[in-house]
Amino acid sequence: MNEDPADQASPPCLAGEVAQDHVDPLGVDDVARWRQAERRRLLEARAEIPVARRGVIEAALIRHLSTLIDRRAGDPAGLVISGFWPIKGEPDLRGWLAELHDKGATVALPVVETRSAPLVFRRWAPGMRMVRGHWNIPVPPPEAPEVVPAITLAPLVGWDAEGYRLGYGGGYFDRTLAAFGQRPFAVGIGLQSARLATIHPQPHDIGLDAIVTEAGLQFEREGPR
Numbered sequence: 001m002n003e004d005p006a007d008q009a010s011p012p013c014l015a016g017e018v019a020q021d022h023v024d025p026l027g028v029d030d031v032a033r034w035r036q037a038e039r040r041r042l043l044e045a046r047a048e049i050p051v052a053r054r055g056v057i058e059a060a061l062i063r064h065l066s067t068l069i070d071r072r073a074g075d076p077a078g079l080v081i082s083g084f085w086p087i088k089g090e091p092d093l094r095g096w097l098a099e100l101h102d103k104g105a106t107v108a109l110p111v112v113e114t115r116s117a118p119l120v121f122r123r124w125a126p127g128m129r130m131v132r133g134h135w136n137i138p139v140p141p142p143e144a145p146e147v148v149p150a151i152t153l154a155p156l157v158g159w160d161a162e163g164y165r166l167g168y169g170g171g172y173f174d175r176t177l178a179a180f181g182q183r184p185f186a187v188g189i190g191l192q193s194a195r196l197a198t199i200h201p202q203p204h205d206i207g208l209d210a211i212v213t214e215a216g217l218q219f220e221r222e223g224p225r
Contacts, residue, residue: 031200035166042158042166042194046089054089060214061189062096065153068210068217072185073151077104082121082149082184085109085138090155091189098126108147111139112172118179119172123147149184154208156190163188163207163219164199174206185209192218 049057073079081100086092101107101124108121112134122140133139154173158166165188167173177183192213199205211219 028202031202034200035169038196039157039166039169043088045193046157046191049089054091057191057214058091058093061091061212062093064214064216065093065187065189065212066096068187068212068220069151075103076100079105079151080108080147080149081105082108082110082147082152083124084153084155086155087135087137093153093189094126097124101125106147108149109140110152110172110176116170116175118176121147121149121152148180151187152184153187153189156188156194156211158194158196158199159188159190159208159211159218160196160198160201161219162198162201163209163211163221164201164205165208165211166194166196166199171204174204177206187212188219189213 069076069081079100081097083093083097084090086094097107107124109124110119111122113120115134122144123146124140124144128144129141130138131141154165154167156165157168165173173186177186186208188208188211190211190213192215194213195218201207207221208219209221210217
């Protein structure tokens with residue numbers, strides 16, 4: 001899911017989503033500055049990856065992601081899964097999403113309909129007419145049906161071994177997860193080289209259910225969320 005490239009995420013209004021000991025020794029302003037610097041560093045490094053290497057990474061990511069989805073959901077027919085339209089060097093999963101569509105899955109893409117509000121998900125099909133959405137990202141047109149995903153994929157700028165995600169800073173993904181009555185299975189998709197010792201999670205940060213990189217499954221949450 002592509003987030004607002006602001007310097008700081010959404011307000012800390014989701015404290016009930018995390019453990020009470022979920023505290024970082026850095027102050028909020030220090031965390032914001034650190035995240036801004038790490039975000040810039042990781043995006044610059046990602047932009048320098050050669051095209052041929054990107055293809056190898058994407059093929060490996062798709063293999064590992066397919067294994068996870070097969071284990072979690074089985075036959076994709078009838079599955080509602082949301083992906084993302086790649087920007088800023090993100091892995092391009094559109095071919096894989098098209099294959100899921102051909103197998104009977106309902107594929108969706110996230111859309112910002114209201115700034116600083118949860119995302120909505122519009123049904124997507126290969127070859128459909130796209131329109132320019134927020135930040136000029138192609139999205140399905142307004143007449144495309146809205147759906148509720150059972151599995152949602154989120155691109156990672158950075159990630160840590162506890163299942164937390166460093167995104168673009170707008171807080172849209174956390175805000176969206178918090179708004180679901182029944183949360184989808186949330187999978188972060190990113191590079192192995194983008195692993196951080198910690199993202200210094202704050203009360204508004206919501207952990208993912210799984211993280212997949214070109215090196216394989218790096219995190220999968222156990223037990224209830």
